[in-house]
Amino acid sequence: MRRTLGGLSQVVAQKPYSWFASRQADSVTLGGFVPDLDTAAANTAVASAALPGLRIDDRQTVAFGAPEGFGAMAVAMLAELPKLVSGRVTIDDGRFCIEGKAASSDAFLALEAAMAQAERPGFRTVKCDLEPPAVTPYRWSAEHEAGGGVVLRGFYPDHEARGQILATVRQALVAGTVLRDETKPALGAPSALLAKIARAVGDLARLRQGKVEINGDAYTVAGKGPDSYEACQALRLQIAQMDGPDSVAQAVIECPPAPPPVPVVVPLPEVPGLILHDVLPAPPKPSGSAAPSEPVPAPAQPQNAVSPPAAAATVTAPRAVAPVPFDWSAVRSENGLRLNGKLPDEAARASLLSAARGFFGETPVDDRMSVEPALRSELDLPAATAFALEALSKLKAGSVTIREKTFAVAGEIADAASLAALREFLARNAPAGLALANLPDGIVVRPYGLSLSADRTGLRLSGYLPDQATQAVLRALVGDSPLKDRFEDTTIVVPGSPAGFGAAARAVLADLLRLDLGSASVMDDRVTLRGLTCRELIKSEVETSAATGLPQGFKVDAAVSLRQTGCVVDPPASCQNDLDGLTRRNTVLFGQGTSVVELDATTERVIGEAAAILEKCPGSPVVIEGHANRDGERRGFDNMDLSLRRALRVRDELARRGIEAGQLAVKGYGSTRPLVPHEAPEARAMNRRVQFTVAK
Secondary structure, eight states: OOOOOOOOOOOOOOSSOEEEEEEOSSEEEEEEEESSHHHHHHHHHHHHHHSTTSEEEEEEEEOSOOOTTHHHHHHHHHTTGGGEEEEEEEEETTEEEEEEEESSHHHHHHHHHHHHHTOBTTBEEOOOOEEOOBOSSOEEEEEEOTTSOEEEEEEESSHHHHHHHHHHHHHHSOTTOOEEEOOEEOBOOOTTHHHHHHHHHHHHHTOSEEEEEEETTEEEEEEEOOSSHHHHHHHHHHHHHHOSSSOOTTOEEEOOOOOOOOOOOOOOOOOOOOOOTTTSOOOOOOTTOOOOOOOOOOOOOOTTOOOOOOOOOOOOOOOOOOOBOOEEEEEEETTEEEEEEEESSHHHHHHHHHHHHHHHTTOOEEEEEEEOTTBOOSSOHHHHHHHHHHHHHTSSEEEEEEETTEEEEEEEESOHHHHHHHHHHHHHHOOTTOEEOSTTTTEEESSOEEEEEEETTEEEEEEEESOHHHHHHHHHHHHTSTTTTSEEEOOEEOSOOOTTHHHHHHHHHHHHHHSSEEEEEEETTEEEEEEEESOHHHHHHHHHHHHHSSOTTOEEEEEEEEOSSOOOOSTTHHHHHHHHHHHHHSOOOOOTTOOOOOOOHHHHHHHHHHHHHHHTSTTOOEEEEEOOOSTGGGGTOOHHHHHHHHHHHHHHHHHHTTOOGGGEEEEEOTTSSOSSOTTSTTHHHHSSOEEEEEOO
16 A cells, blocks of 8 residues: 655746857857756757757756747747857847847848847847957948949948948038948947048048048048149148048049149330430420529528428337137037037137037037137147047037146946946047046946846846945845845946945845845836735835835835735745734734833733744744834934844743744844834834744
8 A cells, every 4th residue: 555645736937937048169058947848859959950069058947937939939049049159049038139249240230130030929129238240450441433322341330330420421422422331340440430430531522533441540542533633632732631640651542634834924124215305306485485484492491490200100019919728628418519619720620520520420519619819739639629529429428628738528428338448448549648637537327227136046136336345235135145045146336326326225135135036126316126925024014115215315116016826835834924924913012122021911822823833844944033113213222232132032932932942043123124114103013023034
């Protein structure tokens, strides 16, 4: 005879339902959840066929709850894996993405198209970090063909830069010019690429036919110059004068032949008229004419008379003009670009505006600059202002300033990677003589965010934290939780967080760790929290903490629900439910400010019931939590110590009733975990309590 003991329990769907395939140099790893072993085997077969010769490491786990169409979506994702040099494809419930480094520029474009085409009912793509390959040397060219069109070839670093490049090219060319873009995405662009392209297409626009090319740090131009010999020679001279770090030694511009020289006409000397009065007889005097009168002597001048002075020539000395120092700024906002300051001449102004259009494309430009001929500066002003504009183009909003020789930048940047790129740009590309001030301090990442998620598979943190001290505090919280061995932390330290961000992150993580599963985010000064729990006490605690426990100025959107499925009713979960019910009905009350447990009839019954419940869960670790209200804190009383002593007192009473002392741990939380807001009328009684948490 055989006796079988068992029972039925409800199957709980896995949430989130995650699966991935990761490609490394010599292997492919399959992991996450699949609905059955057949699906796991099919995925392994597809991966082997897609990447023959690579080792397949199968870590897939069977779990209930796969979204409809999961198998087909996994196969579709595996088909894209060969286009990656390294990276992974991921399915997370109804979301999927491809991340990593593409094998080629064409593969990158194909992967982007595949993500858009793979969307189907129940599945949508989410943005991941997919990168094109890096190329060396980095090439870009524009060729003005005989038919009048222009073709672009080479590479662009990202889609935003491509849009700026196309806008710059269209602005430089004659309206109606046919433009064919054959460029492809690739990393490794040289510094100031957009400024170099702006210069190149400006040169190309003045050629009848030709080509401009950027090859790494070298720039070449070749073609047929303007129809006018003088204009063509002026173009040659301009290119030579603009030559700098980018060599144009290979510049070849065909000019029309020089016009024939103008004949030199030497003027003849003036021929004097004939002098005949000394050889011809005098003409006869007319009759009746009066005798010539004797000349009247001029009146005698007095001996002491002074001749009137000759008019003296008035000579005015030129007025000395004080030199004007260079003071210029540019501001980027949602309304456009504003330029302020003085420039030495209109040519400098036109050059700066051209550079601004190159960096900011169609962004409206508010030109408030003026010409000051007395301006003097030792800087290379075109290079210095182009450097400042390129730095500003990397910000979402902000300003750059050059005062005499000092450069300053401040504003908001999109993410940590952009901040690192800006720091590298500022460190490597500053023109000679330009001093950089407040290098990173005036630049902050916005939005500044932290993402958190927790479920049975573990806890994941990603995003930004203000300093290593905050990072250590959060890791200590996790180290004191059941998820300490299933913790994935990809946070990075980025200075410049909003005030109170670290404290908000700590409060949100503490709330999330009390839930069965959930997710949260801290984005600038906004907190979002979603989660599920089987315990009504925890629901009240977390909702109260989210509403009242954040730093001043933070806004919260929190929603905690009781689980409808997945709450196990067998021990030790049943012990937890019974203990929570006991706490709600009969809070273990203490006298105000004391840890003495008065063993009156009610208290005796409550502790006796707690002991009876714990006897049903032998060996299950239990944490006895002491909590307090804020009454004593206003007078400097240490409620944290008081709550710990209350928990210890309850532990001793339970041990005296036969509960194994090693099974019981204690913690004091003071007033940090109220059931209801401390200002509520019922707070004084409800928040002064002892409750129990049974380890799962």
